[in-house]
């Protein structure tokens with residue numbers, strides 16, 4: 709089974725590209741923002757789990773770049789290539805904004821080689837890559853099941869969209885997530901061969917321990933974009949993840965924005981998380 713990572717080598721596409729906001733559509737606590745990009749080539753290989761960086765511009769109100777998951781890529785001969793992002797409503801994104809983008813960045817989630825059942829586990833806005841992944845996996849014939857946690861029901865991500873592509877969507881409070889995860893893994897009606905997760909690191913660790921303990925393939929997006937990201941381009945080290953000796957290769961430090969963000973769950977089982 710091929711579930712390894714992605715088509716674009718890390719850092720290979722780190723060149724600022726122009727983008728124009730063409731549409732903004734409300735989806736709960738987020739806006740679905742469409743950006744027209746002139747250069748289709750790098751986006752055709754983009755996968756869920758990859759991200760974009762909006763560098764700090766002159767006169768910007770923040771010293772940190774914006775870093776966002778790619779939530780979809782669409783292309784047609786009439787409209788060209790459109791990149792979709794999910795941004796917080798309070799960002800106030802408006803059609804017509806001109807952006808400079810670095811991306812697509814990093815390694816994304818690779819689909820399984822066979823149409824096997826899959827379980828997607830996410831937490832609040834960090835689940836953005838799973839929204840697009842659910843579409844792709846369903847289109848490949850995979851029965852998709854989704855488990856989402858949120859501290860407030862309003863913080864669940866675009867459930868209408870997810871329910872369109874998933875056979876089941878289970879919602880849980882963060883403290884109930886481990887038990888809900890174990891129930892789904894042990895449910896013969898779900899029986900996932902692969903577990904994909906996008907969530908804060910402690911949740912990823914729980915997913916990895918539970919999934920690998922049941923001999924499931926586990927792939928996680930080990931970059932928490934809900935927390936401030938200092939660079940997103942591998943320069944600052946603020947996203948570094950300590951991995952243990954039992955991980956692939958050897959123990960040490962992984963830099964998810966450069967060497968991931970999608971990595972095997974094994975990396976989080978044996979190493980400490982923070």
Ligand code: FES
Nearest residue numbers: 940944945947965
């Ligand atoms: S966020 Fe700076 S190295 Fe990853």
